[in-house]
Amino acid sequence: MQDYQHHWKDGTPLHLPLGKIVCIGRNYAEHARELNNPIPDEPLLFIKPATAAVYITRPLAIPRNQGEVHYESELAVLIGRPLTNASESEAKAAILGYGLALDLTLRDLQSQLKEKGHPWERAKSFDGACPLSPFVAAEKFSKDHFTFTLDIDQELRQRGDTRDMLMPILPLIAHISSQFSLMPGDVVLTGTPKGVGPLAEGQTLSLELDDELFVETKVV
Numbered sequence: 001m002q003d004y005q006h007h008w009k010d011g012t013p014l015h016l017p018l019g020k021i022v023c024i025g026r027n028y029a030e031h032a033r034e035l036n037n038p039i040p041d042e043p044l045l046f047i048k049p050a051t052a053a054v055y056i057t058r059p060l061a062i063p064r065n066q067g068e069v070h071y072e073s074e075l076a077v078l079i080g081r082p083l084t085n086a087s088e089s090e091a092k093a094a095i096l097g098y099g100l101a102l103d104l105t106l107r108d109l110q111s112q113l114k115e116k117g118h119p120w121e122r123a124k125s126f127d128g129a130c131p132l133s134p135f136v137a138a139e140k141f142s143k144d145h146f147t148f149t150l151d152i153d154q155e156l157r158q159r160g161d162t163r164d165m166l167m168p169i170l171p172l173i174a175h176i177s178s179q180f181s182l183m184p185g186d187v188v189l190t191g192t193p194k195g196v197g198p199l200a201e202g203q204t205l206s207l208e209l210d211d212e213l214f215v216e217t218k219v220v
Helices: 029-034 088-094 107-116 169-179
Strands: 021-025 044-048 053-055 069-071 073-079 095-102 130-132 147-152 155-161 187-189 204-209 213-218
Touching (some): 073 155, 095 204, 095 213, 169 187
Parallel strands (some): 021 187
Antiparallel strands (some): 021 044, 073 095, 095 130, 147 204, 204 213
16 A cells, blocks of 8 residues: 655654656666766656555565666755745745655566557556655755755665756746646655666665765665
8 A cells, every 4th residue: 555645854744745756758868878868858747656656665576577777866846835836936835845756667668669660657656666765845955956866785876966956946847837836745856867777686776966865775
């Protein structure tokens, strides 16, 4: 049974329903290139259901016998106010907190779906496909950009800097709200930098967001 609930970093529960998880593909040019994908002219959006969310700090169970499961570390944005056709200033005011996420992907299945011109959801939306960290209140961040890292078994695999995004956070959220409304409790995953790859049983993943958040999990 899915039991995920948004939490603050100190463990205090956030009394918001978990809504949809809106993701952006290829928001870092180097990641698009590493998978031989074209760089998009506009945001490439897809959605994970709420049932994809799990606590990132719990053991990470990945699907078996469905080909490679790839990690994609991302900055997660928690929405705290309704947004429809929002301005960038309205988008900023609606951000309740920031956290970290893994956009887990059945890469072999995704490749098959792409070849057929089919949607990606089957490769992105399985139960447990979105491990989420606790959130840090937005006001804790004084800079206008963020950096985050993913280490696997103490080896750096990904380093993201929001200054490298093709569409930065506020324009991205405003754009999403022009396509469909965002509601309190929704989460926006803002894209992954280069360095994605397959997960294997026994690996330890460590993720860090600036100096504000550190989380760790193990693949089982």
